[in-house]
Amino acid sequence: MSTSTRHPGDRLGALIAQGPAEPSDMPSQHRQLTVMFADLVGSTALLEEHGPEAFSDLLRIYHNLCTEATRTQDGTVANYLGDGVISYFGYPRGTEDDPLRAVQAAWTILQNLEQLNRKLAGARLAARIGIATGRVIIHQKPGDYYGENVVGACLNKAARLQTLASANTAVVCAATRKLAGKAFDFEDLGPQDLKGFEQPEVVFRLRPRRRKGLSRFEALRGERRTPLVGRDRELALLRKLMARAAGGSGGAAVLVGEPGIGKSRLIDVLRRDRAMESARFLSLQCSPAHQFSSLHPVKDYLDWVSGVNADDARDVRRDKLRRLFQSAWQTDEEQTAVLMDVVASSGPEQEANADIGILLKRRMAFQILSKKVFSTAVPGHPLLLVFEDVHWIDPTSAEFLENLVRNAADHACTVLTTTRPEGPFAGRLSALGEVVQLERLSDAQSVELAKATGLAAGMDEETLHVIVEKSDGVPLFVEEYASMLAENLGGREKGEGQKVRRDVPMTLGGLVQNKLDRLNPHAQKVARIGATVGRVFDLQLVRSLSALGRTTFDKALATLEAADIAHRGTASGSQPAAIFKHALVQDAVYGSLSTAERRRLHGLVADAMLADKGGRRITAEVLADHLLAAGRNRESAEWRLTAAMAAAGEGSAAEALAHITRGLAATELLPAGDERDDVELRLRAIEGPTLMVTRGPGNPAFGAAQARALELLRRQNKPDNLVPVIYNTALHDWACGRLAEADRVNDEIFAILDAEPSDAAYLAAHTMRGLVAWHRGDNPAALEHLSATVARYDPALHREFYMRFLKEFGVFGRFYLGLTHTVMGKTAEGAKHAKAALELAKLVKRPHVYGFALLANFVTAMLRDDVPTASRYSEEGIEFAGRQGFPEMVAMSMICQGWAKAKRGAIDTGIHQMEEGSALWAMTGFANWQAYFASLLSDAYVAVGRLDEARALLDRHDERVARFGEAQFEPLLAKSRAVLLAAAGDSGGAAAAMQIARERAARNKAALWMG
C-alpha cells in the first residue's frame, strides 16, 4: 500500500463507505466493540528522509509492533491502512474488559515505540492513537475473520480521536475511559468537535502510567488473595538474574518442586516486582495432553498471538499464522515457508519426510524463532521468558528450550523454567540453568500462610495444628485445608470442632471431593465434565456436553469460581474457557469420577470433537487419549496412527515413535483378529522406517518391527504389500552381518517377481542381491545386479517407491555400483556413478537419500586414495548427517575425516577420529564395513608405531570377516597385515601376507587391490 497524504480519517471513512450494504441473507449481530486506530506520525517526512526502502522497513517494524500489542491483548488486527493499523477488541467474541485491553494495547505500543527509538539510529517513530467504544453491526459471513463486515460509528470515531492525539499519545472516548476502569490514569481534554459527529464529545488522553497487566495465564487463574510466605532466598536469586539480564548478560534458572509447592506463584511474584516495570514477559505452558505434540507450547503461543481460535479450520489457521510472520514479524519468503512447515504443518496429510531436510528446516525455524524471541530483549528492557511445567514438554520443544538456555547469556533475557522433579529433564536439570529447589514450608510458615488466607481468623491452635500436619508444608494443601476447615467450622458450636477436625480428609483428592459434594449438582456436573476435558476447558464444549441452559451453566461456573476450584478466562484466541486452580485440583475432581462415568464422559468428549471435524482443529493425540479412556481402543489406535504420521511428516521422530508405542498399546487391548492385525500393521509400517532412519538399519528394534510386520502380512496374505517389508527385513539381516540370511530372505522377492513381475520387486530384488554380493566379495555378481537396478530405474516412475521402501533405488544402486567399479579397478567409472547419485539425490529431495549420495562420493574417493575429494564430501557428510540425526552416516563421515587427516600427516588426530567413528558405527548395530575401517585404522596405528594395537585389531577382524562372510575386505585386511609385519621387521611374513592379499583380490576380481 502506498503512503497517502490524505487524512487517515478520510481513508477510514472510505473504507467504511465501501463496506457491504446490508444484504438480507446474512445474519447480522449488534454488539459492543472497541476500535483502536494507530497511525504512524509523519510518514511522508519519514519517506522523504529515509528513502522508500528504509521507510518500508520502518513501516513493517511499526506494523509488527502494533500487531503484537493487539494480539497480546486478545484483539484482532482488522486492517492495515497504509501506515495505520486498525484493531478490534471484542471481535469475533466480546468480553467485558475489551476497552481495558484496547487501552493496554495502546499503552504497550507507545512504550515500545519509545524503547525502539532508543535503538534505531536516526529514525524516530511515533504513533497517534485513537480508541472508541460503541455499538456496531456485524454481518457475519463465512471466512471473514478479520472483521471486514463490521459497521458502526465507533470506527469513524476512533479515526477522529486519533487526529486529536499529539505524537506518541492516545486519545480515548468517554465510554472507553469509563469502561477501562481504574487501571490507567487519564487527562480530561474537555468537549471536542469530532468531524462527522453532531455533538461535541468529552475526550481523554491516556497518561503514561499503568497498573501492571495480567499475563495470559494469570488472567485465567484469577487474582491472588494471599501474600507470599517465605521464599526470600529464591526470590533474591531470581531478582539478581533479572538485574543481570537488564544489564545485557542473560541467564537461566529452573524452579524444581512437587506440585502445589509454589513454582508458578514465585514467577507471579517476580513478575509483579518493581524492577520488572521495564521488562517484558512471555510465558509458554506445557500440557500433559500434548507431551508428544512437537513444539506444542510454541505453537500454542503462536496460535494465540496470531488470533487463531480453536474452531478455526486448518487453512484459516495457516492464513492467520502466515499473516503474523509476514506482516508482523517481517519474515521473508523463505523464512515464512520454513516457519509454516514447522509450526503450521498441514497435518497428517503432509507427506512424511516429503522434501529435503525437514529436520534442517526445524533447525532453521529454531533460529528464526530464537532470534524473534531475543530481538525483544534489549538492555534496560529485559525479557523474562518462562516455560511452565516442562515435566510435560515434548521432545522438540525440549530441544528448542535448551537452545534458548544456551544462548540466553548473550541477550538481555532470563529463561525461567518450572518442573516437577520427574520428566525429561530429571537427572540433567542443569541443562536448564541454575537449579532452584523449592522446599516445603516450615510449620511456622504454614501457620502464617493459613492465617494469611484470611480463612483462619478465629481458628484455635488445635485447628491450625491440623492444617499444618495434614498439609505437610505444601502451600496448595495449606490453602485447601484452611478453606475446608473454615467452612466446616463456621457457625458451629465450640464442642463440635473436635469431630470436624477428626473428619478432615487425608488427601487433596478427598478434600476436593468434599468441597465438590457441598456444591449444587450443576456445578458438580460442570466440574466433572471440565476435568475430563483437561486443566483448561473450552466452555462451549463443556456447556454443550452438560446440556445445561446458558444461565444455569453460567451460575454453575460462578459457583466453581467462588469455591476456588476453577476460574474463567480465555484460552486460545478469544475462545471462552476456564482453568482449574491447579493441575492437582483437576486430578482430584477427575479422581472423584467412577470408572463407568469416566468412560462415558470421555466418549462424549471424543464424539463432540469428532462431530466438529469440519471446523475445529482436532489434535489427534488428544482425541486418541479420550478414545482410549472411553474404551474405544481401535479408534484410539487409529488416531495415534494419525498423530504418528503427522509427527513423522514434521520430522519429529521421537514424537512419532511415542505415538506408535501408545498406538500399539491400544491395539493390544483389541480382540485378536483381522481388524487388530490391520491396525497394528499400519503402525508397524511407520515404526520400522522411522527406526531405520533415526537409528540405522542395524538397530534391533528396527529388526523386530520388520519381523512383526512380516508376520502380520503373511497372515493377511497381501503379497503386494509384502515386498517392501521383505526388502527391509533382508536389509536388517544384511546390516547385522547375516549375509546368507539376507540372500535367503531376498529369494522370496525373486519368487514374487517370477510370479508377478513388477518394477518394485525387480528393483528391490536386484539391489539387495547386488548389495549382499558386494560385501561377500563377489564383484561380478554385484556388477550384474546393480547394473540391472540402475538400468531399470527411472526417477519419473520410481521415485515414489521411496515412500514404501524408505529406499531410493536409483541413488542407492549407483552408490554400490560406483563402489563395485572402483574395487574392480575402474575408478573413473566409479566416480562417475557417485556423481550421478548426487545429482539424482538433489532431484528427489529426501534427506536420507542425500546422505547416501554423500557417502557414495567420499567412500569411492577413499578407495581410490583421493584425499581432497574424500575430505570435502565427508565434511559435508558430518555436518548434514549430524543435523539430520542419521547416526551411521555421521560415523562413516567421521572415519573418512580421520582417514584424510592421517593421510595428511595429522595421524594422532586422525586416529582419534577414526576410533570415535568406528565406535559410533558399531553402536548402531551395523556389522558390515567394520573390517574396512579396521584396515584403515591399523595402517594409521602402524604409522605411529602402535603395532600391538594394529595386530589386535587385525586379528579380531580376520575372525569377524571369516564369521560373517564379508569377503570384500579380506584383501585389504591382508594388505594391512603385510604393512604391519614389514614395520615389525618381519619381511618374510610381510611378503607372504602380500601374496595372500593378491590371491584374495584376484578371487574377488578386485583389480584395485591386486597390485
Ligand SMILES: Nc1ncnc2c1ncn2[C@@H]1O[C@H](COP(=O)(O)OP(=O)(O)O)[C@@H](O)[C@H]1O
Ligand atoms: N510461598 C507461598 N506463599 C503463599 N502462597 C503460596 C506460596 N507458594 C504457593 N502458594 C499458593 O499455593 C498454590 C499452589 O501454588 P503453585 O505456584 O500453583 O504451585 P506449583 O506451580 O508449584 O504447582 C497457589 O494457590 C499459590 O498461590
Ligand SMILES: [Mg+2]
Ligand atoms: Mg505451576
